Amino acid sequence: MRAIRTIALIIAFLATTEPIAHLLELPGKLSLDGPLWLSVQQHLYRGWNEFFGPIEILALLCCVALFLLSRRDSEHRSAYLIAGVCYLSMMLYFFLFNDWVNNLLSTWTAATLPADWTAYRLKWETGHALAALFSVIAFATLLHASIREAANAAAARREIAQGIPAE
Numbered sequence: 001m002r003a004i005r006t007i008a009l010i011i012a013f014l015a016t017t018e019p020i021a022h023l024l025e026l027p028g029k030l031s032l033d034g035p036l037w038l039s040v041q042q043h044l045y046r047g048w049n050e051f052f053g054p055i056e057i058l059a060l061l062c063c064v065a066l067f068l069l070s071r072r073d074s075e076h077r078s079a080y081l082i083a084g085v086c087y088l089s090m091m092l093y094f095f096l097f098n099d100w101v102n103n104l105l106s107t108w109t110a111a112t113l114p115a116d117w118t119a120y121r122l123k124w125e126t127g128h129a130l131a132a133l134f135s136v137i138a139f140a141t142l143l144h145a146s147i148r149e150a151a152n153a154a155a156a157r158r159e160i161a162q163g164i165p166a167e
Contacts, residue, residue: 001069005146008062012083012142015059016135018052019090022128029125034117035110041124042105049102059138060087079145086138090131097127 029037063084070077101124114120 001066004062004065004069005142005149008059008066008083009139009142009146011055011059011062012135012139014055015052015087015090016132016139018048018055019128019132019135022125023132026125026129029121034113037121038105038108038110038113038117041102056087056090060084060091063087063138063142076145076149079141083138083141086134086141090134090138093127093130093134097123097130101127 029040032040063080067077067080067084070080101120104120108114
């Protein structure tokens with residue numbers, strides 16, 4: 001179980017990097033004109049879905065595994081459930097806000113950019129901002145659970161060393 005928790009933390013960290021990168025780019029991208037914004041969208045993010053999509057799925061699967069393996073540990077089980085719901089929400093918001101915009105963007109050119117392109121930009125950026133929020137909540141929840149578990153294990157070792165019977 002410890003190995004799964006460690007892997008889950010590493011994957012959870014990786015799952016925060018893409019949406020946080022998008023969030024950090026937001027101020028600069030909001031200042032771009034339409035053709036330049038479209039060019040950035042069409043060229044800068046090639047391959048991101050192929051890498052980060054599986055990372056988010058792995059993060060969700062780790063949370064499901066930890067949830068199922070911690071049947072007798074309600075304190076940590078709720079943390080795994082919260083993190084899992086966050087990853088599920090990230091995926092849901094990707095399809096609600098980003099995927100369909102990405103599909104449209106791939107067919108546009110600077111000459112065919114619609115007049116309301118800023119509405120599409122707002123949807124795309126909103127989806128990634130929400131993903132950033134959910135990814136940070138999931139990572140913090142998993143990190144907190146890991147820290148608490150380590151503290152509980154250390155306390156149990158001290159009690160054993162001092163000859164105090166376990167509860």
